Amino acid sequence: MIDPATLLDLEVDTPALVLELDALEANIQAMAAFVRARELGLRPHAKTHKCAAIGRLQLEAGAVGLCCAKLGEAEALAAEGLHPLLITGPIVGPRKLQRLALLALGSPGLMVAVDDVAAAEALALAMATHGPVIDVLVDVDPGMARTGAATPEAALAVARAVEGAPNLRLRGVQCYAGTIQHIADAEARAAAAEPVHKQLREVVDALAAAELPCEVVTGSGTGTFALDATGGPFSEVQVGSYAVMDDEYAPNQPLVVDEPTFTRSAFLLTQVVSANRAGRATIDAGSKSLSFDGPLPSVQAPMGLVYERAGDEFGTVVGAAAPGVGERVLLGLPHCDPTINLHDAFVCVRDGVVVDRWPITARGRAD
Numbered sequence: 420m421i422d423p424a425t426l427l428d429l430e431v432d433t434p435a436l437v438l439e440l441d442a443l444e445a446n447i448q449a450m451a452a453f454v455r456a457r458e459l460g461l462r463p464h465a466k467t468h469k470c471a472a473i474g475r476l477q478l479e480a481g482a483v484g485l486c487c488a489k490l491g492e493a494e495a496l497a498a499e500g501l502h503p504l505l506i507t508g509p510i511v512g513p514r515k516l517q518r519l520a521l522l523a524l525g526s527p528g529l530m531v532a533v534d535d536v537a538a539a540e541a542l543a544l545a546m547a548t549h550g551p552v553i554d555v556l557v558d559v560d561p562g563m564a565r566t567g568a569a570t571p572e573a574a575l576a577v578a579r580a581v582e583g584a585p586n587l588r589l590r591g592v593q594c595y596a597g598t599i600q601h602i603a604d605a606e607a608r609a610a611a612a613e614p615v616h617k618q619l620r621e622v623v624d625a626l627a628a629a630e631l632p633c634e635v636v637t638g639s640g641t642g643t644f645a646l647d648a649t650g651g652p653f654s655e656v657q658v659g660s661y662a663v664m665d666d667e668y669a670p671n672q673p674l675v676v677d678e679p680t681f682t683r684s685a686f687l688l689t690q691v692v693s694a695n696r697a698g699r700a701t702i703d704a705g706s707k708s709l710s711f712d713g714p715l716p717s718v719q720a721p722m723g724l725v726y727e728r729a730g731d732e733f734g735t736v737v738g739a740a741a742p743g744v745g746e747r748v749l750l751g752l753p754h755c756d757p758t759i760n761l762h763d764a765f766v767c768v769r770d771g772v773v774v775d776r777w778p779i780t781a782r783g784r785a786d
Contacts, residue, residue: 420682423719425771427688427747434704435688436758437749438663438765438777442684444476446662449679450644451480457648460655462486462505462637467659467756469781470765471499477662484528486657490515491784493529494522499780503528505637507593507657509558509566511538513545515786520549532593534558534567536580543584554590555581556635559622561596561615571618571625578631591635592626594619595657600642605672612643616651623652641668645678665755667713685759686719687750688766691742692733700741702748705733709750710757717751726750 421439429437454461463477466488474485474496484503487493493504504526510519523529523546533539533555546553557577560567568574574592581589596615602608619636626633639647639656647653660668663685673680687708693701709716711728718724724738736748752758760782767775 423686423749424721426686426749426768427720429688429766429768429771429773431688431766431773433688433690433747434708435766436762436764437686437688438767439684439686440767440769440774442682443473443662446664446681446684447476447480449681450658450661451477451482453645453677453679454648454656455481459648459653460637462655462657463662464488464507464657464659465496465781466492468662468759469495469779469784470777471496471501471780472777473662474501483655484530486659487781489785490519490522491786492781493526494518495781495784497522497526497529502526503530505530505532505556507532507558507595509534509538511541516541516545517549519553520545520551523551523553524549528554530554530556530590532556532558533577533581534560536576539577539580539584539587543587546584546586552586552588554588556591556593556637557581557589557622559592559594559619561594561618563596563598565597567594571621574622575625575629575631578626579629582631589632591633591637591654592619592622594622594638595640596638596643597640600640601667601671602642603670603672605674608642608671609646609674612646612651616647620652641681642671643674645674649675660755663752663755663759665713665752665758666717667754669717669751683719683751685752685755685765687716687752687758689734689748689750691744691746691748694741694743698737698739698741700736700743700746700748701729702734702736703732704750705730707731708758708761709734709752710754710761712757713754716753718748719751720749724748
């Protein structure tokens with residue numbers, strides 16, 4: 420584990436999204452080894468980092484592919500030569516389906532998730548119009564009421580629609596229980612995962628009974644991967660935040676004895692721009708640099724400070740020994756995915772020295 424205080428003196432302008440490469444590489448290797456030991460596939464979710472350089476490291480470590488939440492993310496990463504990609508969110512509308520078909524022509528192994536019969540029929544028409552055959556997963560709703568077929572019967576209907584279309588190839592199912600990933604207590608998180616496993620097994624059994632293909636059973640996340648890899652019906656796991664870690668995942672207790680420990684590799688380096696009140700200092704990082712859809716960011720260095728919101732451009736750190744003007748403050752990322760999306764590049768650091776800048780390739784690609 421690195422000492423966050425060693426990052427305070429980096430020669431870089433602020434606010435800067437800092438990536439400590441030793442910690443990043445250790446996280447990537449630890450997850451790959453854990454999953455490999457259980458003979459499962461690893462398909463990391465690139466929606467977290469949106470960075471071609473990190474995705475390439477994950478593939479080199481043995482990942483079977485990468486996930487993208489949006490079509491635009493997949494287009495950006497495919498343009499950098501990263502394959503195969505799975506788009507985990509639904510793609511609807513003729514313009515997006517045309518883009519998807521064009522992407523499929525040049526992105527080997529591209530796979531998409533579908534949760535509705537009408538959506539499957541529209542996908543089939545788009546693929547037939549433009550030529551490619553595309554791999555498809557049936558998305559299953561684990562109770563989030565967001566996307567996914569809500570019952571085994573609905574999932575089976577979607578699977579039959581996919582299997583019956585000549586330009587679609589049914590590969591299996593996807594199920595992501597996002598609502599349970601941040602339950603800090605291990606027993607409570609494990610208990611919440613049980614009905615998800617049960618529901619997913621029912622869907623897998625229904626496809627088997629109908630003699631429909633189901634070689635891929637994908638899902639999971641950084642909060643449940645250890646349990647899903649040992650007791651769930653998954654053939655592979657989708658994990659994202661493990662590579663960088665954040666304040667949402669930091670409180671989670673381990674689920675199994677040999678669960679690997681992941682450390683923070685991404686931070687936001689800021690500096691004090693005003694300090695006119697005792698015990699308070701204003702730093703140059705507000706909502707334009709940090710996502711506030713989760714907890715407020717932790718202060719990693721110097722110790723003894725608490726972050727408070729103070730607007731779009733600014734934040735406030737409060738503590739008995741608040742720093743003075745020009746001093747640096749290192750923050751943990753509150754919610755890594757949307758925070759990273761606010762920045763153009765990672766400032767890459769090794770042994771306390773800036774060694775590179777990695778573009779956040781798919782930044783802003785919410786289309």
